[in-house]
Amino acid sequence: MDKLKKYVQQRTDDLNFDEPSPKLWGSIEAKIHQPKAKIIPLNILQISKWLAAACIIALAGLGVKSLLQPNNQKDLQPIAKQEIEVKQPETVADKKEVIVKTNPKVISNKIELLKSSQKKVNNHFYAANEVLKEIDSRFVNIVAYQKGKINNTPLFAENANYFASFKEQMLLLDDDEKTIRKKIRTEEFNMEFFNALITIYQQKLDVLKSLQFEMNKLNNKYKQNRGPIDSTNSYFINI
Amino acid sequence: MYNICTRMMGNLADAEDVLQEAFISAFNNLHQLKDYSTFGGWLKRIVINECLKQTKKTVVWSSFEDNNLDLIDEDDGNWESVSLQTIHTEIKNLPNGCRQIFTLYAIEDYSHKQIASALNISESTSKSQYHRAKTILKQKLSKKMHHYG
Numbered sequence: 001m002d003k004l005k006k007y008v009q010q011r012t013d014d015l016n017f018d019e020p021s022p023k024l025w026g027s028i029e030a031k032i033h034q035p036k037a038k039i040i041p042l043n044i045l046q047i048s049k050w051l052a053a054a055c056i057i058a059l060a061g062l063g064v065k066s067l068l069q070p071n072n073q074k075d076l077q078p079i080a081k082q083e084i085e086v087k088q089p090e091t092v093a094d095k096k097e098v099i100v101k102t103n104p105k106v107i108s109n110k111i112e113l114l115k116s117s118q119k120k121v122n123n124h125f126y127a128a129n130e131v132l133k134e135i136d137s138r139f140v141n142i143v144a145y146q147k148g149k150i151n152n153t154p155l156f157a158e159n160a161n162y163f164a165s166f167k168e169q170m171l172l173l174d175d176d177e178k179t180i181r182k183k184i185r186t187e188e189f190n191m192e193f194f195n196a197l198i199t200i201y202q203q204k205l206d207v208l209k210s211l212q213f214e215m216n217k218l219n220n221k222y223k224q225n226r227g228p229i230d231s232t233n234s235y236f237i238n239i
Numbered sequence: 240m241y242n243i244c245t246r247m248m249g250n251l252a253d254a255e256d257v258l259q260e261a262f263i264s265a266f267n268n269l270h271q272l273k274d275y276s277t278f279g280g281w282l283k284r285i286v287i288n289e290c291l292k293q294t295k296k297t298v299v300w301s302s303f304e305d306n307n308l309d310l311i312d313e314d315d316g317n318w319e320s321v322s323l324q325t326i327h328t329e330i331k332n333l334p335n336g337c338r339q340i341f342t343l344y345a346i347e348d349y350s351h352k353q354i355a356s357a358l359n360i361s362e363s364t365s366k367s368q369y370h371r372a373k374t375i376l377k378q379k380l381s382k383k384m385h386h387y388g
Contacts, residue, residue: 223364
């Protein structure tokens with residue numbers, strides 16, 4: 001052990017000359033008692049799948065229930081009876097003409113019934129979509145955070161083109177993401193679209209992780225094997 | 240704990256931030272501590288890890304002094320003649336990078352292997368940075384050292 005280390009090691013406790021400010025303990029206490037932000041774990045895909053399955057089962061049950069409820073049956077029977085009045089043809093000419101009369105009030109009741117059940121269906125989808133939108137935005141934030149980390153890591157070896165393949169992969173995944181988002185906006189909601197979106201986020205995170213690994217490997221290799229690092233020659237990739 | 244932070248970070252403001260984060264982390268993970276008699280060492284590890292996390296964010300390691308490792312370490316300084324407060328102050332004034340390595344090796348008794356693993360650097364970088372820190376300290380404190388004979 002060298003003399004300096006030996007000297008310092010023997011007197012470690014005597015090296016404590018600094019005192020923290022009194023405000024420090026107050027701010028620690030304040031942060032400890034702060035309510036914790038909710039953190040959604042990354043296995044949200046599993047949860048979202050179960051949630052989607054639960055919503056679909058609930059909707060199916062609701063649909064079946066709305067169709068099979070006795071009250072509806074009661075309403076339907078009179079409607080069925082009242083709805084159609086067939087005029088018995090008196091002459092041959094009349095036989096050609098069959099008039100089905102409908103009771104306007106009954107029809108409007110039927111329409112209201114359909115609208116209310118449809119509203120319930122839509123409400124369930126909307127509620128499911130709110131949760132899925134939250135999951136979506138969380139994934140977007142995670143991908144943006146990882147990108148930020150990579151964009152702020154200085155590189156000392158190779159040039160930007162060395163990582164071109166990673167950029168190309170990210171661009172392709174961006175295009176796929178845009179396509180699916182367009183479908184979600186324009187077409188009827190489909191869980192397959194959402195699952196595809198989540199898969200794209202996972203692929204993006206894998207690409208970013210591999211890129212970070214390569215960057216760190218190159219930087220460490222450069223530092224160990226080469227001469228002094230010239231910070232003016234460092235660069236940043238923009239992904 | 241605070242002085243570990245001031246030596247690792249080099250200034251009081253950053254040291255307070257790091258200490259705050261470390262204490263909050265310790266509070267949130269207190270349930271993981273099985274043996275309360277080891278609380279001091281456990282807390283110290285959390286504080287040092289928090290310092291290392293900040294160090295890894297801010298320091299870019301230069302290996303330009305790796306070639307100087309073959310120099311004989313002329314450790315003939317009479318360190319006892321320098322006050323501990325002066326040594327403590329000059330440690331905090333060391334350049335970023337070698338300061339952390341000096342603190343970990345000389346004061347916290349980490350091996351160069353442990354330092355290299357913690358900071359994702361090579362052992363030779365750790366050794367050269369420690370050598371650099373010692374050289375700078377010796378230059379700064381040489382006026383205050385009394386050489387015998």
